[in-house]
Amino acid sequence: MKNDLNDKQIQILEVAETLFAEKGFDGTSIRDISKVAKINVAMVSYYFGSKEKLLESLVLFKTSGLKERLVNLIEENLEPFEKVNKLIELYINRLNCNRGIYRILHFELSSKKKVLELESFLEIKKSNLKSLELIIKEGQAKGVFRKDVIIELLTPTILGTYFHFQMNKPFFEDILNLKTEEAYNNYVKTDLTKHIQQTIKALLIYEN
Helix, strand or coil: CHHHCCHHHHHHHHHHHHHHHHHCCCCCCHHHHHHHHCCCHHHHHHHHCCHHHHHHHHHHHHHHHHHHHHHHHHHCCCCHHHHHHHHHHHHHHHHHHCHHHHHHHHHHHHCCCCCCCCHHHHHHHHHHHHHHHHHHHHHHHCCCCCCCCCHHHHHHHHHHHHHHHHHCHHHHHHHCCCCCHHHHHHHHHHHHHHHHHHHHHHHHCCCC
Protein backbone atom coordinates (compact mmCIF):
# COMPACT_ATOMS: atom_id res chain seq x y z
CA MET A 1 0.00 0.00 0.00
CA LYS A 2 2.77 2.46 0.93
CA ASN A 3 4.48 2.01 -2.43
CA ASP A 4 1.26 3.06 -4.18
CA LEU A 5 1.16 6.48 -2.47
CA ASN A 6 3.10 9.63 -3.24
CA ASP A 7 4.50 12.00 -0.59
CA LYS A 8 1.51 14.35 -0.78
CA GLN A 9 -0.98 11.52 -0.25
CA ILE A 10 1.01 10.24 2.73
CA GLN A 11 1.06 13.76 4.19
CA ILE A 12 -2.74 13.99 3.85
CA LEU A 13 -3.19 10.59 5.51
CA GLU A 14 -0.93 11.52 8.43
CA VAL A 15 -2.82 14.77 9.00
CA ALA A 16 -6.14 12.92 8.76
CA GLU A 17 -4.97 10.35 11.31
CA THR A 18 -4.09 13.06 13.81
CA LEU A 19 -7.38 14.92 13.35
CA PHE A 20 -9.57 11.79 13.34
CA ALA A 21 -7.91 10.65 16.56
CA GLU A 22 -8.32 14.06 18.22
CA LYS A 23 -11.73 15.13 16.96
CA GLY A 24 -13.32 11.89 15.78
CA PHE A 25 -14.38 11.03 12.26
CA ASP A 26 -17.62 13.02 12.41
CA GLY A 27 -15.88 15.98 14.03
CA THR A 28 -13.32 16.28 11.25
CA SER A 29 -14.08 17.75 7.84
CA ILE A 30 -12.17 17.55 4.57
CA ARG A 31 -11.68 21.32 4.97
CA ASP A 32 -10.05 20.76 8.38
CA ILE A 33 -7.66 18.25 6.86
CA SER A 34 -6.78 20.45 3.90
CA LYS A 35 -6.17 23.45 6.19
CA VAL A 36 -3.72 21.60 8.45
CA ALA A 37 -2.04 19.88 5.47
CA LYS A 38 -1.79 23.29 3.76
CA ILE A 39 -3.37 22.11 0.52
CA ASN A 40 -6.66 22.89 -1.18
CA VAL A 41 -9.82 20.88 -0.61
CA ALA A 42 -9.95 19.80 -4.25
CA MET A 43 -6.63 17.98 -3.93
CA VAL A 44 -7.91 15.84 -1.04
CA SER A 45 -11.01 15.00 -3.06
CA TYR A 46 -8.90 14.28 -6.13
CA TYR A 47 -6.71 11.78 -4.30
CA PHE A 48 -9.29 10.10 -2.09
CA GLY A 49 -12.78 11.03 -3.31
CA SER A 50 -14.66 11.21 -0.01
CA LYS A 51 -13.91 11.36 3.69
CA GLU A 52 -15.01 7.73 4.00
CA LYS A 53 -12.59 6.67 1.25
CA LEU A 54 -9.86 8.69 2.95
CA LEU A 55 -10.46 6.77 6.18
CA GLU A 56 -10.32 3.47 4.29
CA SER A 57 -7.01 4.45 2.66
CA LEU A 58 -5.65 5.47 6.05
CA VAL A 59 -6.58 2.13 7.62
CA LEU A 60 -4.94 0.15 4.81
CA PHE A 61 -1.87 2.40 4.88
CA LYS A 62 -1.35 1.74 8.58
CA THR A 63 -2.30 -1.93 8.82
CA SER A 64 -1.07 -3.65 5.65
CA GLY A 65 2.59 -3.78 6.75
CA LEU A 66 1.85 -6.15 9.63
CA LYS A 67 0.41 -8.71 7.21
CA GLU A 68 3.71 -8.89 5.33
CA ARG A 69 5.73 -9.21 8.54
CA LEU A 70 3.59 -12.10 9.76
CA VAL A 71 3.82 -13.93 6.44
CA ASN A 72 7.62 -13.61 6.60
CA LEU A 73 7.64 -14.79 10.22
CA ILE A 74 6.14 -18.14 9.21
CA GLU A 75 9.17 -18.85 7.01
CA GLU A 76 11.75 -18.00 9.67
CA ASN A 77 13.84 -20.84 11.13
CA LEU A 78 12.38 -20.55 14.64
CA GLU A 79 10.62 -22.91 17.01
CA PRO A 80 6.82 -22.41 17.31
CA PHE A 81 7.09 -20.75 20.75
CA GLU A 82 9.69 -18.31 19.41
CA LYS A 83 7.39 -17.49 16.49
CA VAL A 84 4.46 -16.86 18.84
CA ASN A 85 6.57 -14.57 21.01
CA LYS A 86 7.81 -12.68 17.97
CA LEU A 87 4.26 -12.41 16.62
CA ILE A 88 3.15 -10.83 19.91
CA GLU A 89 6.09 -8.41 19.78
CA LEU A 90 5.12 -7.42 16.23
CA TYR A 91 1.48 -6.88 17.22
CA ILE A 92 2.23 -4.81 20.33
CA ASN A 93 4.88 -2.73 18.62
CA ARG A 94 2.57 -2.01 15.68
CA LEU A 95 -0.32 -1.13 17.99
CA ASN A 96 1.76 1.16 20.17
CA CYS A 97 3.36 2.94 17.21
CA ASN A 98 -0.04 3.46 15.54
CA ARG A 99 -2.25 4.21 18.54
CA GLY A 100 -4.11 6.92 16.64
CA ILE A 101 -5.43 4.71 13.87
CA TYR A 102 -6.35 1.88 16.23
CA ARG A 103 -8.26 4.34 18.42
CA ILE A 104 -10.14 5.45 15.29
CA LEU A 105 -10.76 1.84 14.28
CA HIS A 106 -12.05 0.89 17.71
CA PHE A 107 -14.54 3.75 17.70
CA GLU A 108 -15.69 3.57 14.09
CA LEU A 109 -16.05 -0.22 13.93
CA SER A 110 -18.00 -0.28 17.19
CA SER A 111 -20.34 2.55 16.23
CA LYS A 112 -23.78 1.78 14.89
CA LYS A 113 -23.24 3.88 11.79
CA LYS A 114 -20.48 1.59 10.55
CA VAL A 115 -18.71 4.17 8.41
CA LEU A 116 -15.97 1.68 7.72
CA GLU A 117 -17.25 -1.18 5.59
CA LEU A 118 -13.89 -2.26 4.27
CA GLU A 119 -13.58 -5.64 2.62
CA SER A 120 -9.84 -5.27 2.07
CA PHE A 121 -9.31 -4.57 5.78
CA LEU A 122 -11.25 -7.71 6.66
CA GLU A 123 -9.03 -9.64 4.25
CA ILE A 124 -5.94 -8.35 6.06
CA LYS A 125 -7.37 -9.54 9.39
CA LYS A 126 -8.18 -12.94 7.91
CA SER A 127 -4.65 -13.20 6.52
CA ASN A 128 -3.15 -12.29 9.91
CA LEU A 129 -5.32 -14.93 11.57
CA LYS A 130 -4.18 -17.47 8.97
CA SER A 131 -0.55 -16.71 9.81
CA LEU A 132 -1.23 -17.28 13.50
CA GLU A 133 -3.12 -20.47 12.69
CA LEU A 134 -0.17 -21.88 10.72
CA ILE A 135 2.19 -21.19 13.63
CA ILE A 136 -0.14 -22.81 16.17
CA LYS A 137 -0.72 -25.85 13.97
CA GLU A 138 3.03 -26.25 13.52
CA GLY A 139 3.37 -26.30 17.31
CA GLN A 140 0.54 -28.78 17.61
CA ALA A 141 2.13 -31.06 15.02
CA LYS A 142 5.37 -31.00 17.03
CA GLY A 143 3.46 -31.86 20.21
CA VAL A 144 4.33 -28.64 22.07
CA PHE A 145 0.95 -26.89 21.83
CA ARG A 146 -2.39 -28.17 23.10
CA LYS A 147 -4.80 -29.58 20.54
CA ASP A 148 -7.85 -27.83 22.04
CA VAL A 149 -6.63 -24.24 21.64
CA ILE A 150 -9.28 -21.88 20.24
CA ILE A 151 -6.99 -20.12 17.79
CA GLU A 152 -9.55 -17.45 16.87
CA LEU A 153 -9.57 -16.18 20.48
CA LEU A 154 -5.80 -15.73 20.80
CA THR A 155 -5.70 -12.45 18.88
CA PRO A 156 -8.51 -10.87 20.97
CA THR A 157 -6.58 -11.95 24.08
CA ILE A 158 -3.45 -10.19 22.84
CA LEU A 159 -5.22 -7.06 21.61
CA GLY A 160 -7.68 -6.87 24.49
CA THR A 161 -4.91 -6.79 27.09
CA TYR A 162 -3.09 -4.04 25.21
CA PHE A 163 -6.21 -1.94 24.62
CA HIS A 164 -7.31 -2.18 28.26
CA PHE A 165 -3.85 -0.98 29.30
CA GLN A 166 -3.91 1.83 26.74
CA MET A 167 -7.48 2.98 27.50
CA ASN A 168 -6.56 3.22 31.19
CA LYS A 169 -3.21 4.88 30.56
CA PRO A 170 -3.42 7.56 33.32
CA PHE A 171 -4.30 4.90 35.91
CA PHE A 172 -1.41 2.63 34.97
CA GLU A 173 1.00 5.56 34.68
CA ASP A 174 0.10 6.42 38.26
CA ILE A 175 0.23 2.97 39.88
CA LEU A 176 3.32 1.87 37.91
CA ASN A 177 5.09 5.21 38.40
CA LEU A 178 5.54 5.79 34.67
CA LYS A 179 6.36 9.50 34.75
CA THR A 180 7.27 10.06 31.11
CA GLU A 181 6.04 8.96 27.71
CA GLU A 182 9.37 7.22 27.21
CA ALA A 183 8.90 5.23 30.44
CA TYR A 184 5.36 4.28 29.39
CA ASN A 185 6.43 3.11 25.92
CA ASN A 186 9.35 1.16 27.38
CA TYR A 187 6.99 -0.57 29.82
CA VAL A 188 4.71 -1.56 26.95
CA LYS A 189 7.67 -2.86 24.94
CA THR A 190 9.10 -4.90 27.81
CA ASP A 191 6.89 -5.75 30.80
CA LEU A 192 3.47 -5.64 29.11
CA THR A 193 4.69 -7.57 26.08
CA LYS A 194 6.30 -10.21 28.33
CA HIS A 195 3.08 -10.50 30.37
CA ILE A 196 1.05 -11.10 27.20
CA GLN A 197 3.59 -13.65 25.97
CA GLN A 198 3.34 -15.51 29.30
CA THR A 199 -0.47 -15.39 29.13
CA ILE A 200 -0.56 -16.85 25.62
CA LYS A 201 2.04 -19.49 26.56
CA ALA A 202 -0.19 -20.57 29.47
CA LEU A 203 -3.07 -21.04 27.01
CA LEU A 204 -0.94 -23.06 24.58
CA ILE A 205 0.95 -25.53 26.74
CA TYR A 206 -0.28 -28.69 28.37
CA GLU A 207 -1.02 -28.55 32.09
CA ASN A 208 1.41 -30.52 34.24
